[in-house]
Amino acid sequence: MTSRRVGLLGGAFNPPHDGHLKLARLALEHLELDELRFIPTALSPHKPDPGGPAGPVRLRLLERLLEAADGPFRIETLELARGGRSYTVDTLEDLAAREPGSGWILIMGSDQLPGLSHWHRAPRIFQLASVAISPRPGTRLDDLAVPGLRPADQWSGRPGERVWLPPTDLDLASTALRGRLAADPSADPGGLPPQVLAAIRSENLYR
Numbered sequence: 001m002t003s004r005r006v007g008l009l010g011g012a013f014n015p016p017h018d019g020h021l022k023l024a025r026l027a028l029e030h031l032e033l034d035e036l037r038f039i040p041t042a043l044s045p046h047k048p049d050p051g052g053p054a055g056p057v058r059l060r061l062l063e064r065l066l067e068a069a070d071g072p073f074r075i076e077t078l079e080l081a082r083g084g085r086s087y088t089v090d091t092l093e094d095l096a097a098r099e100p101g102s103g104w105i106l107i108m109g110s111d112q113l114p115g116l117s118h119w120h121r122a123p124r125i126f127q128l129a130s131v132a133i134s135p136r137p138g139t140r141l142d143d144l145a146v147p148g149l150r151p152a153d154q155w156s157g158r159p160g161e162r163v164w165l166p167p168t169d170l171d172l173a174s175t176a177l178r179g180r181l182a183a184d185p186s187a188d189p190g191g192l193p194p195q196v197l198a199a200i201r202s203e204n205l206y207r
C-alpha cells in the first residue's frame, strides 16, 4: 500500500466549470483521496490550440473555481512551468521523482478513454498511475468496454488499475461554454460558479 493517495485532474480548463468541480468531488469521495490536484495544461497534446486565454489566465480562473470549494484541492502548475505540449507521462515522471511513495490516480471523463492507449508513452503511464473514469453525460458505463474496470472504492492504490467513478450528470463542456459566452456576453451561460463568471467578465474573455 502507498502512504498517500493523490488524484490528478488534468485539463485545459478553458474555462473551468461545475463539471470539473463535481468530478473532483466524486473522486475525492469514492477514491478516499488524501489530496486532489488540478493540473492546467500548457498545450493540450491532442487538441489544436483553441487560442484564447493563455496559461496564466486559465490558472487565475481555476483559482476562482476552487476559492469556494471545500476540500483538499490544490492546483499543480508544473505543466504550465514546463511549457510546450503537456504530456501526462512527463508530468507523472516529474511528480514520482519529486514525491516518491505517493499513489497517483488520473481522474478523467470518459471522452478521454478512446484515445488513452495512444497517449505519449502510454505503457509508462500505467506503470506510474492508475485511472479513474467517470462517464460523461450520454455515455453508459457498459459502452466503455474497459477490461477489468472496477468500482472506485475497490482501488488498491497500485499503478495500472482502472476504476470507474459515478457520472457527474452535468452536461457541461468548456467548448460549449465558450460558444455561449461569445454569443451573448451579458447572459449567464450556466455551469460556471459566480466568481468564475465574474472573472471572465472583468478580464473580457471569450468574446
Ligand SMILES: Nc1ncnc2c1ncn2[C@@H]1O[C@H](COP(=O)(O)OP(=O)(O)OP(=O)(O)O)[C@@H](O)[C@H]1O
Residues within 6 Å of the ligand: 009, 010, 011, 012, 013, 014, 019, 020, 023, 107, 108, 109, 110, 111, 112, 134, 135, 136, 137, 168, 169, 170, 171, 172, 173, 174, 175, 176
Ligand atoms: N461535465 C463533465 N463531466 C465529467 N467529466 C468532465 C466534465 N467536463 C470535463 N470533464 C473532464 O475533465 C477533464 C478536463 O476537461 P477539459 O479541461 O478538457 O474540459 P472539457 O469541458 O472537456 O473541455 P472541451 O469542451 O474543450 O473538451 C477531462 O478528463 C474531461 O473529460
Ligand SMILES: O=C(O)c1ccc[n+]([C@@H]2O[C@H](COP(=O)([O-])O)[C@@H](O)[C@H]2O)c1
Residues within 6 Å of the ligand: 009, 010, 011, 012, 013, 039, 041, 044, 045, 046, 047, 086, 087, 088, 089, 112, 118, 119, 120
Ligand atoms: O499525454 C498525452 O499524450 C495526452 C494526450 C491527450 C490528453 N492528455 C491529457 O489529458 C488531459 C485532458 O486533455 P484535454 O486535451 O481534454 O484538455 C490533460 O491533462 C492532457 O495533458 C494527455
